[in-house]
Amino acid sequence: MTNNMHRCAVCQTNRAQVIRPKNGQKICKSCFLEVFELEVHTTIVENNIFPTRGERVAIGASGGKDSTVLAATLKTLNERYDYGVEFVLLSIDEGIHGYRDDSLETVKRNAIQYEMELCIVGYDSLYGWTMDKVVEKVGRKGNCTYCGVFRRQALDRGAKQLNISHILTGHNADDIAETVLMNFLRGDLPRLGRCAEVMTASPTSTMRRSKPLKYAYEKEIVLYAHYRELDYFSTECVYSPEAFRGNARSLLKELEKIRPSSVLDIVRSGEQLVHDTTGPIRLSCEETKDLRPVGSGQIGDIRPMGVKRHSPVTVPQTAQEIPHQPADGSRVQAIGVCGKCGYMSSQPICKACVLVESLNRSNAPVEVSFAGDQALH
Numbered sequence: 001m002t003n004n005m006h007r008c009a010v011c012q013t014n015r016a017q018v019i020r021p022k023n024g025q026k027i028c029k030s031c032f033l034e035v036f037e038l039e040v041h042t043t044i045v046e047n048n049i050f051p052t053r054g055e056r057v058a059i060g061a062s063g064g065k066d067s068t069v070l071a072a073t074l075k076t077l078n079e080r081y082d083y084g085v086e087f088v089l090l091s092i093d094e095g096i097h098g099y100r101d102d103s104l105e106t107v108k109r110n111a112i113q114y115e116m117e118l119c120i121v122g123y124d125s126l127y128g129w130t131m132d133k134v135v136e137k138v139g140r141k142g143n144c145t146y147c148g149v150f151r152r153q154a155l156d157r158g159a160k161q162l163n164i165s166h167i168l169t170g171h172n173a174d175d176i177a178e179t180v181l182m183n184f185l186r187g188d189l190p191r192l193g194r195c196a197e198v199m200t201a202s203p204t205s206t207m208r209r210s211k212p213l214k215y216a217y218e219k220e221i222v223l224y225a226h227y228r229e230l231d232y233f234s235t236e237c238v239y240s241p242e243a244f245r246g247n248a249r250s251l252l253k254e255l256e257k258i259r260p261s262s263v264l265d266i267v268r269s270g271e272q273l274v275h276d277t278t279g280p281i282r283l284s285c286e287e288t289k290d291l292r293p294v295g296s297g298q299i300g301d302i303r304p305m306g307v308k309r310h311s312p313v314t315v316p317q318t319a320q321e322i323p324h325q326p327a328d329g330s331r332v333q334a335i336g337v338c339g340k341c342g343y344m345s346s347q348p349i350c351k352a353c354v355l356v357e358s359l360n361r362s363n364a365p366v367e368v369s370f371a372g373d374q375a376l377h
């Protein structure tokens with residue numbers, strides 16, 4: 001790349017070092033960092049993710065690349081754009097020896113590096129079960145269901161302890177596209193629509209949940225972490241990932257090879273379906289036009305592709321105020337409290353308690369039917 005070197009498509013000065021997977025644009029390292037941050041900022045602004053100055057917001061921090069990049073980017077953006085938000089790192093210790101104990105050490109360092117308070121909540125103290133013990137009992141198949149249900153509630157409970165009602169997670173575009181594919185293949189349209197939203201309020205929680213990295217490709221997250229030399233933990237969970245998600249991931253990777261914009265195309269399809277699930281489902285080819293590279297080469301012109309304006313989520317204040325209307329319009333759920341643990345639940349007994357009861361009760365492997373593999377964290 002000496003004589004024929006490609007110049008950065010944004011600054012037109014430096015040598016291009018990055019080919020952006022979402023649009024093929026060739027840019028230099030410093031423009032990449034700036035564009036990545038600007039796109040996350042745009043997702044935040046367009047979706048009104050931080051409507052209230054002075055709010056304390058929890059970042060679900062696993063020590064992995066996504067949540068570490070999320071924490072680092074948010075610290076930068078909060079200082080640059082003055083959101084006036086206080087971030088707290090919230091980590092769930094699932095009790096997985098050789099995996100989570102190590103990654104929590106990373107989160108502890110991150111808390112110092114980013115000057116954020118850290119709160120760690122363990123499955124052991126909440127449920128009396130670590131994932132190591134769960135796997136000992138139920139085996140590796142299906143253990144992700146327990147982990148997904150427990151983690152979702154554990155994050156809620158941790159946030160509640162901190163008097164926080166808004167949790168951010170590091171789900172990226174690839175995670176969301178996988179979940180959209182899984183729900184599509186299962187024919188689960190209501191869940192499909194919900195999983196593609198940037199902000200959600202669920203029938204079983206008074207928490208808001210947001211995914212500011214929703215439009216960020218996994219590859220760019222890794223690159224961002226690399227260029228900023230972020231301290232993150234990169235080992236996969238020692239228990240095998242949910243099989244169907246693995247299939248969806250392979251399918252997505254194959255599609256991405258043929259058509260790099262597939263990841264965002266699928267995310268966008270999920271967004272379309274959430275608006276259309278009450279009527280006939282239409283996917284227009286016109287939609288994909290928005291995925292062409294945008295901008296005339298100026299940083300200020302670059303917008304996250306596929307970002308649409310959403311109205312801010314209204315957060316219910318009390319359990320009684322939450323009449324949940326599922327996207328399929330099939331039934332209305334109201335929140336009460338779990339008869340076992342007293343934590344909020346749309347059922348007489350919450351899912352976590354049903355699972356704990358079955359673990360405590362039987363010696364036989366426990367049959368589970370919850371969709372705990374839905375990246376419900």
Ligand SMILES: Nc1ncnc2c1ncn2[C@@H]1O[C@H](COP(=O)(O)OP(=O)(O)OP(=O)(O)O)[C@@H](O)[C@H]1O
Pocket residue numbers: 059060061062063064065066067068090091092093094151168169170171175375377
């Ligand atoms: N143990 C945990 N404690 C707190 N938050 C968690 C935990 N596990 C997952 N999360 C949150 O859920 C998001 C998605 O988690 P997932 O298990 O899919 O991991 P991932 O895609 O590898 O993300 P990461 O790289 O942040 O670990 C994470 O980015 C994080 O915000």
